[in-house]
Amino acid sequence: MYDLLEKTIYIPDDEDRNLPAYTEWGYNSFGVKYERSYFCASNAIVPYKMVYQSGMLNFSLKGRVSQEYYSIRYRDGEEMTLVFSFPSVPIDKYQDLTVLHKKELDLTDASCKVIMTRETQTDTLSLLSGRLTFNRAQLLRIDEKENRVILSGTFEARFIRDDQPETMSNGRFDLGINEVYVLPE
DSSP states (O other), rough: OHHHHHHHOOBOOOOOOOOOOOOSOOOOOEEETTTTTEEEEESSSSSSEEEEEEEEEEEEEEEEEEEEHHHTTTOOSEEEEEEEEEESSSSOOOGGGGGGTTTEEEETTTTOEEEEHHHHHOOOOOOEEEEEEEEEEEEEEEEEEEEEEEEEEEEOOOOTTTTTTEEEEEEEEEEEOOOOOOOOO
């Protein structure tokens, strides 16, 4: 049963089958419309990392960009990582992530950064607008034992990259997180 909790489960959205449906079940899935393509979790890649260091929490989404989700599923498309970096109370273990419940971040705030890596190019995005919302952060217990925190929410951003405006819209994530990396100061 625990192996199933580690996999990415893709349930298509009713309105856009190239995006995962918004759920709060810990399906280890995320997706966003990125310009005329899609950036989504892939079964071939661990889709998230949570890293805490020096008062900042780095929430990383890793997947592939393609014209349609079914290409991503079969490992087509370009690999990409999107990192949301924002101030946080100390996070020492995955259970501490419950402080994110109902937290909404304005990504244009000077204390936040959004970093995109596509293949080998890394850019700190110049945001025109952006929002990251943790709708729910719930502790999952299995057989009365804590197993992970399920983080579910939405995101969107408009930004400048390579001197061109770009947009990410209708983003959503549903992740079962059982590990946080705490790096030394």
